[in-house]
């Protein structure tokens with residue numbers, strides 16, 4: 176029997192899943208088992224869309240279709256919980272779902288749960304360790320300019336041993352060190368470089384390839400059992416013969432720990448570099464005001480932020496931000512930044528999807544780290560209430576939960 180806290184190697188028993196899975200297919204086998212056993216009503220995972228740069232979210236209810244989602248897509252930058260809520264849970268709030276999550280997705284799950292956007296009791300979170308994702312347009316540019324290869328001829332990409340590796344239709348492989356690519360302005364998204372949630376222990380299971388050595392390398396997944404729910408689901412899948420496992424060897428655990436530590440150090444380096452580029456005090460404020468002055472008020476940052484959830488957004492109130500003004504003025508950003516500052520999880524959506532290429536995530540991550548140092552609130556790790564949550568009176572909290580409006584105190588008339 177496996178228990179919370181166990182570290183093991185695991186792989187799918189089904190040979191087709193093993194073959195198609197990234198490292199032995201334990202995630203795919205787990206999702207399929209959860210559907211077959213009716214532990215969940217559906218699974219939500221990514222599958223390859225038109226090409227390897229296109230990670231398409233899929234809601235699957237037929238166990239035989241789960242295999243379509245096997246494999247890792249490093250250009251899949253979508254924030255899973257926000258999409259899941261918009262496209263599925265808003266219409267079917269009681270659906271029980273098995274969801275595959277990266278670190279940022281797992282953190283968003285917690286922050287959205289605190290805001291009554293997701294009921295974690297209905298979710299089984301299967302986490303993937305995550306060294307980072309590459310924006311699809313960047314991947315194409317990088318493959319063309321740095322690898323000298325036509326991006327349309329690439330059939331598989333992977334990140335292994337610090338390299339971004341591509342495989343072309345003729346079976347040839349080519350890899351370049353991620354450090355080298357990033358020094359030259361290519362590579363992972365900025366928020367991924369700064370991210371330290373490399374092993375998503377907020378999920379029920381955290382699965383990855385770090386630390387898998389010997390004859391199991393590439394054929395098994397290193398699984399950390401992070402919750403009682405994860406242990407229960409895994410035990411059932413093993414008992415049903417869907418998954419095989421063995422304890423992870425000490426050497427494998429040591430290697431995994433070292434790689435995670437090295438990734439944290441690298442993230443610290445990027446944080447220092449990125450945050451220092453904004454300076455301090457007035458200089459920082461002026462830099463932020465200059466950057467945000469390009470805004471075209473498309474609301475993509477609001478729409479895609481896991482912390483933004485209000486049915487009536489303050490940035491749309493004409494007494495705060497004049498209607499029709501483009502650019503909307505700094506008050507627009509000040510409102511959003513202030514509302515999100517305590518809970519930003521550095522998921523990168525507000526930056527990646529900004530048509531004006533404003534470094535929203537970099538700004539917000541930087542400001543959040545200052546707020547975190549001041550109040551000690553760390554978002555995305557547990558269900559502890561956010562700093563701003565404490566500002567609300569119980570009565571106001573009740574109204575907020577039932578109406579979704581952020582107008583905590585009715586000081587302005589409509």
Ligand code: FAD
Nearest residue numbers: 196197198200201202203220221246248251306383384385
């Ligand atoms: P499979 O059975 O192949 O299942 C993989 C699951 O991941 C599928 O359900 C699929 O839908 C889902 N998935 C694929 N791409 C995405 C995506 N972009 N976003 C959300 N879900 C997705 N492991 C490490 O140890 N170190 C790393 O640095 C690392 N980086 C990773 C980066 C990314 C973007 C991803 C997706 C995975 C990463 N992994 C990393 C995990 C590793 O690649 C395997 O997913 C893991 O070992 C499980 O293998 P498996 O055969 O059991 O998974």
Ligand code: SF4
Nearest residue numbers: 278279305307367370
């Ligand atoms: Fe992975 Fe972290 Fe980037 Fe999310 S923010 S895709 S968890 S590296």
Ligand code: SF4
Nearest residue numbers: 480519520522523525
């Ligand atoms: Fe993600 Fe941006 Fe929201 Fe932070 S502010 S949680 S980076 S979308």
Ligand code: SF4
Nearest residue numbers: 483485488489511514
């Ligand atoms: Fe986000 Fe604030 Fe708008 Fe709510 S009111 S959606 S927190 S910017």
Ligand code: SF4
Nearest residue numbers: 470471473474476529
């Ligand atoms: Fe402005 Fe960019 Fe936000 Fe659109 S996504 S409203 S352009 S900051």
